[in-house]
Structures are given as structure tokens and as C-alpha cells.
Amino acid sequence: MTAQRNVPVSLYPQLDEAALTRFVQALESGDTAGLSTERAAQATDARALAEVRRVQVPGAQGDELAGFLWKHGGSQERPVVVMPSPWTDLGWLAYAVQGTLFALNGYHVLAYTARGFGRSGGEVDVAGPLDVADAGHALDFLLERLGRPATRVGFVGDSYGSGISQLAAAHDTRVDAVAALSTWGDLGQAFYENDTRHIASVTVLRDAAANARLSARTEQAFEDVLHGRNIEETLQWAQERSPLTFVDRLNERSVPVFFAHAWHETLFPNNQTLQMFTSLTGPKRLDFSIGDHSCPEMSGIIGLPNRIWQDAHRWMDHHLKGESNGIDKEGQLLSQIMWSTALEASATWQASLGEPQRFYLGGGSGDGALLDKPENGWTRTIGVGTDTPATVADSIIKSGYAELAGDPKVYPTADISRSDAGVWVTAPLGRTTRLRGIPELHLNYASSSTGSLFIAYLFDVAPDNSAHIVTQAPFTRLDSTPDDRSGARVLLQATGYDVAAGHRLMLVVDTVDPFYAKAADKGNSLTVTSPEADPSYLDIPIVA
Structure with a gap:
């Protein structure tokens, strides 16, 4: 008898898995039947690169990570983008369109599924040391496949991948810029706000990983939050998974960091992310939007026009390719105001x-x-x-x-x-x-x-x-x-x-x-x- 696949709670209820799968099939086979004219053209153009295919990325402790590679041919040196996956069984598939757009804009790109999810090996470490090591191994793998230096390196991630991206930049001096969408700064504050346990958000995170392989320590941390025990131990566990802990490392190198966040974020409430943002002393930008976790950027994940992803691309283009696209002159803060949907730009958070x-x-x-x-x-x-x-x-x-x-x-x-x-x-x-x-x-x-x-x-x-x-x-x-x-x-x-x-x-x-x-x-x-x-x-x- 075939085992029944669990149906986890989705952090991406509007994500069209079937459409993304068809797009990847077109990238692999060239058959664009059923795709929109725009998506078909993207798949066709991407196939003209030297290499567009699924890969297995050697991770920490010998675990292999499922991934997808967009690699250009020729001898021209180019920047690279690495994209750790969100908190979902779909893994790198969530980046199929955005990874292609980065590639078509001149980047070598590697998207990979975080350990413990989907077809990746290992166990879920919640952006812990193994995930940080995996990020470094993924970059090693991409650079080795190129066989030549990259001009600059960026990490781009949504949700879970956003925290891994920040931590990768803090631990790996090769990373030159970060785009972190729907992210966190202090995981402990996100779980224990004002000494209050966020049981709904932790329950949703656990349920969304129903098919993932959680490490014993991850299981314990989730259970401890839900049952109100071992609080100090859990806060210590969360500390090394918090970009805020390592903000000085980012500041030492003035790593440019782009954030996107929703005003009514329920998984990673605003104030702890703002603490991270205001602690950064290098180039930085924060786009605030109406909605909740990952909602504002979702339309971009499925390939529709989206200002969050557009700004993430502009951020990378400026800081990795040196383009004068104006994003460095628009102020550190862009806010979509409830409920007018008007956009307000400010030089800094304090100025707003x-x-x-x-x-x-x-x-x-x-x-x-x-x-x-x-x-x-x-x-x-x-x-x-x-x-x-x-x-x-x-x-x-x-x-x-x-x-x-x-x-x-x-x-x-x-x-x-x-x-x-x-x-x-x-x-x-x-x-x-x-x-x-x-x-x-x-x-x-x-x-x-x-x-x-x-x-x-x-x-x-x-x-x-x-x-x-x-x-x-x-x-x-x-x-x-x-x-x-x-x-x-x-x-x-x-x-x-x-x-x-x-x-x-x-x-x-x-x-x-x-x-x-x-x-x-x-x-x-x-x-x-x-x-x-x-x-x-x-x-x-x-x-x-």
C-alpha cells in the first residue's frame, strides 16, 4: 500500500504549484505548451544559457540538497545569486520564475531546498549552524560549476530563506548583498514577545513542516514554546538563529541589506525586524506593505508584476552590477500606508x-x-x-x-x-x-x-x-x-x-x-x- 502524503498547512496558500511545475518542465524540455506568451518566452530564452537544470548540492555533514541551476556560457565574469528556499515542501520550486528572471538579467543563479524539506537530505535546523554551513556549500558548488570567479555574490530569500540569507552574509565574507523578504531579526522576540508565547505562529510553522524531517532539537524547541517550558534554553537556541546576534559582522563589511515586511505580519512581528533594520549601519532599505507574512511578494513568486520583487532585483542590480537605477537615492524606507495604499518614501525610519x-x-x-x-x-x-x-x-x-x-x-x-x-x-x-x-x-x-x-x-x-x-x-x-x-x-x-x-x-x-x-x-x-x-x-x- 502506498503511504499517504500528509497535507501540511501552507504558508503560501495562493502559490500555484502546478503552474510553477509546468514552467520548470518547460525550462527542462523546451515544451512551452500551456504557458502564457510571456512565460514561454522566458523559458525559451533561459534555455539558451549554457546550463539550466536540476542539481544535487553537497551540503553539510554529507547531506545533499535539491537545487536548480541557471548558468551562463562564455568567459564573461558575472555576479551570482544564491536563493535558499522558503519554509515549504516545494523548496526551490518557489523561485522558478524569479530565479529565471535573475538569470535572464545576467546572473548565474542557484536556488536550493533547505535541509529537511522536500527532496533535500538532512533535518530541519531552523536557520541554525547546519543551514549556515549549507549556504556556504551551495555557494562553493555554484562557483566550482562556473570554473571562473564571480564578480560579486548576492543571497536572496523569502521567509525562511530570508533568515538563512542574512545569516549566510554574516558568516561568509564572500557575500556582498542580501535581499530578505518577510524576514526576522530576533527569533526569540518573535516567539516570546513581551514574555508572551506566540503559540499560533509556532503551531503554524510546525504544521507547515508536516512532511519535513525536523531535528530532535527543532521538535523540542517547538514543543517547549507551545508548553511554556525551558524558556531560557529556547531563547539561547533562538539566539544563534537570529541575524541580530551577528549584526556587527554585517556592519563591519557594510553589507547592503534589503528588507520587505508586512504591517500585520503575524509570524515575525514588525518590531523585532525593525530592531535589526535600525541596527544595520551599511546600505539598507525596508519596503513595508499591507498584508501578512509573504503576502505582498506572492504575486511576484507566481510571475506577476510585483514591486517587492522588482525592488529586490533593483537592489541586486545596483549593489552587484553597479547599475545606477536610483534605488540608493530613494531613501531607506518605502511604506504602503493602510488603507490608502499610497506609497511614502522616507530618508530613514526615524525620519518617517x-x-x-x-x-x-x-x-x-x-x-x-x-x-x-x-x-x-x-x-x-x-x-x-x-x-x-x-x-x-x-x-x-x-x-x-x-x-x-x-x-x-x-x-x-x-x-x-x-x-x-x-x-x-x-x-x-x-x-x-x-x-x-x-x-x-x-x-x-x-x-x-x-x-x-x-x-x-x-x-x-x-x-x-x-x-x-x-x-x-x-x-x-x-x-x-x-x-x-x-x-x-x-x-x-x-x-x-x-x-x-x-x-x-x-x-x-x-x-x-x-x-x-x-x-x-x-x-x-x-x-x-x-x-x-x-x-x-x-x-x-x-x-x-
Whole structure:
């Protein structure tokens, strides 16, 4: 009996595997039947190179990695691009079109499937030392096949391949430039944001690797996050898998790094990637987009026009080929602003930020107000353990595609239980208000239990009380003493958002979200207050 193939959760639900497979078959055979005119021409032109074919790449520990090679003939020295695969069984196939486009633009290209996935040997190391060694071996293999020097070397990767690409550049001085799409900087922060376990994202990563061969250490790390054990060990494990750990090595050589990220990224939240980006001192650029993990660049993976991939190509063309295409003069930041879809360029991340405007949390009956002056002496009790309609998203990644299509999730704010959440709102805004940066919440509260968790959400509320999410962040205190008051400082995820005139901003604080682990049992409570000596407030960065 033939074993049944598992059907893993896909991080690429809109990726057309059949279309990519047909394209690769055309690259290999020359039969372009069934392809679009454009794709057929690309396959035909690529076949005119000296070598376009599947290869087996010798990796670390003798493991072989499945790959695909685009190699030019002739004696001309050219730059090379290496493309480690995303977190998917499809492996290098995800780069079939983009690898071809790089090749047709004059690059030697090698795309390969990361260890443990698809037809590659070995076990999944989650961008660990073996993956870094594999990246070096892949570059060795490509250079040996050329039989002559390459002018310069670039690594390009999406998702999992983006982290490997950064780490490869940090460890291998031959790498001259990086393009990292939907990437991470600090894996520990991505898994444990504000001491809160990201159980939904870790579950999705594990389920997406259902057919992969996870190493025992990888299995342990995932299980430890999901069950809240061995936290310090897991953070140490994550540290050597975090590009931020090695940022000084990149800075020593001023390696040019291009990032692309989504505002509502759920796998690798914005702030930890921004920390990596702002720590870089060499040439750098960050493209922010509407959506979730890998959504903004997906159309480019399947071969459609896509500004993220276009900018990645321009980045490589400038830094590897010396082309004067202007990308170095457009500023370090390009942001697609929610929900206008307008693009804003800024010289730096700091130059894009608004000035923090302080809103103090008020008391009173009903919803509290967000005020320009402190209001003290009130308390508000929030029941613990019951979910509310306030949530990060309906689904990791899939909700991001709805946002890209202009159909973001609508939140019914009237259905948010005021017994199970604290709600504070501004007056209707008199003009379009431009939020740019990282909102910060200072919340004075006490928990009735040892250990507490809350999630802070910022919503844009229309006059009909329907809302869209602007940003959010969780906060966990594991060592709190029951009824001991303390102040929590919470950095919400960075945002670029325009709130229309007549809308209100709403802060919601509740204690349950399927994206995060629970910290206290149902029946407990949080008591929020705002004493004169330590008022509760929300700082929102607003551009004048």
C-alpha cells in the first residue's frame, strides 16, 4: 500500500504549484505548451544559457540538497545569486520564475531546498549552524560549476530563506548583498514577545513542516514554546538563529541589506525586524506593505508584476552590477500606508515617525475616554479567561490576503464584552490622522492571580462602530504577586496607518487571544487604574 502524503498547512496558500511545475518542465524540455506568451518566452530564452537544470548540492555533514541551476556560457565574469528556499515542501520550486528572471538579467543563479524539506537530505535546523554551513556549500558548488570567479555574490530569500540569507552574509565574507523578504531579526522576540508565547505562529510553522524531517532539537524547541517550558534554553537556541546576534559582522563589511515586511505580519512581528533594520549601519532599505507574512511578494513568486520583487532585483542590480537605477537615492524606507495604499518614501525610519501624542485613560461609566489630561482615582475590572471579538486576525496569513484585496477584517466593537475587556475611545477625529511609528501603552494594573496576560489592541472605529485593526501587542507578567499594582510598558507593533476624519481611535485591553498562550485561569481578574503618581496612558505617534 502506498503511504499517504500528509497535507501540511501552507504558508503560501495562493502559490500555484502546478503552474510553477509546468514552467520548470518547460525550462527542462523546451515544451512551452500551456504557458502564457510571456512565460514561454522566458523559458525559451533561459534555455539558451549554457546550463539550466536540476542539481544535487553537497551540503553539510554529507547531506545533499535539491537545487536548480541557471548558468551562463562564455568567459564573461558575472555576479551570482544564491536563493535558499522558503519554509515549504516545494523548496526551490518557489523561485522558478524569479530565479529565471535573475538569470535572464545576467546572473548565474542557484536556488536550493533547505535541509529537511522536500527532496533535500538532512533535518530541519531552523536557520541554525547546519543551514549556515549549507549556504556556504551551495555557494562553493555554484562557483566550482562556473570554473571562473564571480564578480560579486548576492543571497536572496523569502521567509525562511530570508533568515538563512542574512545569516549566510554574516558568516561568509564572500557575500556582498542580501535581499530578505518577510524576514526576522530576533527569533526569540518573535516567539516570546513581551514574555508572551506566540503559540499560533509556532503551531503554524510546525504544521507547515508536516512532511519535513525536523531535528530532535527543532521538535523540542517547538514543543517547549507551545508548553511554556525551558524558556531560557529556547531563547539561547533562538539566539544563534537570529541575524541580530551577528549584526556587527554585517556592519563591519557594510553589507547592503534589503528588507520587505508586512504591517500585520503575524509570524515575525514588525518590531523585532525593525530592531535589526535600525541596527544595520551599511546600505539598507525596508519596503513595508499591507498584508501578512509573504503576502505582498506572492504575486511576484507566481510571475506577476510585483514591486517587492522588482525592488529586490533593483537592489541586486545596483549593489552587484553597479547599475545606477536610483534605488540608493530613494531613501531607506518605502511604506504602503493602510488603507490608502499610497506609497511614502522616507530618508530613514526615524525620519518617517510621528511625534508621540499622549492620550490618558479615563474612567467613568461605560467606555473610558482617551483624554489629553490625566483623570485619576478610577478603577476598571476586567474578567480573565473569556475571549472577545478583539483578536489579532481570523487566520495567520489568510487574513493578510484579504487585506491585500481591499477587504480587511471588520470588527464589531459593540460585541466586545465590557466585562471581559477594557475599552477606551477618543472623540471623533477632526481631520485625517496619520499614525507613523510604534504606539506605546503604559498601563497601571493589578492581577488577582500569580501571573497575568493582557493584549492591547488599537482600532480605527468608523461612525457606525465597525472597526479595523491598526496594531496590537501582548504583555505577560509571569512573576506578579496577586493584587500587587505595577505599571506595564508595552510597545505595540509599528504601524503606518491613516485614520479618516470623523473616525475614532479605540484601545481595547482583553486577556485571551488564540494567537497567544494563556497566563491565568478563568475566574480571575485584572484591575486597571490610573493613580496620580503613575497615570495610565497611550502614546500614539502622529504626523502633524
